[in-house]
Amino acid sequence: LQSESAREMRDLVDRALIGEFKTALAQMRDAGELFEWVDPATLARNLTVQLEFTSMRWAGGELHSKQLPDAAIYGVGLMLLGAATGASHRELAARVERAQDQLLKNPRNAASPRDPASPRKTKDVAEVVDAQA
Numbered sequence: 001l002q003s004e005s006a007r008e009m010r011d012l013v014d015r016a017l018i019g020e021f022k023t024a025l026a027q028m029r030d031a032g033e034l035f036e037w038v039d040p041a042t043l044a045r046n047l048t049v050q051l052e053f054t055s056m057r058w059a060g061g062e063l064h065s066k067q068l069p070d071a072a073i074y075g076v077g078l079m080l081l082g083a084a085t086g087a088s089h090r091e092l093a094a095r096v097e098r099a100q101d102q103l104l105k106n107p108r109n110a111a112s113p114r115d116p117a118s119p120r121k122t123k124d125v126a127e128v129v130d131a132q133a
Contacts, residue, residue: 017048025083033088043083050075067106070099 002010021044028034054075058068077096084092 014048014052017051018044021047028084028088031088033086034083035085038083043079047076047079050079064106067103070102073099074103 018041022040025034025038025040025043029036029038029040034040051072054063054068054071057063057071058065063071074096077092077099080092081089081096
C-alpha cells in the first residue's frame with residue numbers, strides 16, 4: 001500500500017544508497033580490504049535492504065530514535081564483516097561490538113520484540129485503510 005510518489009522517492013533513495021555503498025566497497029576492494037570474490041553491487045543492494053529493515057523497525061516503534069544509529073551499524077556491520085579483510089575487518093568488528101554493547105544497555109534492545117506499552121503508537125494497516133475509505 002504505497003502511493004506512486006512514495007514509491008518513486010523510495011527508489012530514488014535506494015539508488016543513492018546503493019551507489020554510495022558500491023563506491024565505498026570498490027574503494028575497499030582496491031585497497032585490498034574486501035575479499036576479491038565479493039561483488040560490490042550485490043553487497044550494496046543487500047546492505048541497503050538491511051538499512052531499510054532497521055528503519056522499518058524504528059518506524060514501527062521497536063527501536064528508540066537513540067538506538068537507530070547503533071542498530072544500523074550493527075546490522076550493516078555484521079554483513080560487512082563477512083566481506084571485509086585486514087584493517088577494515090578489525091576496525092569494523094570493534095565498531096559493531098560497540099554498537100551491540102549500546103543496544104544491549106537499553107531495555108528495549110535489538111533482540112527484543114516491540115514493547116506494546118511503547119509511547120510510540122503506530123497504526124495497524126487495517127486502521128489506515130479504513131481511515132482512507
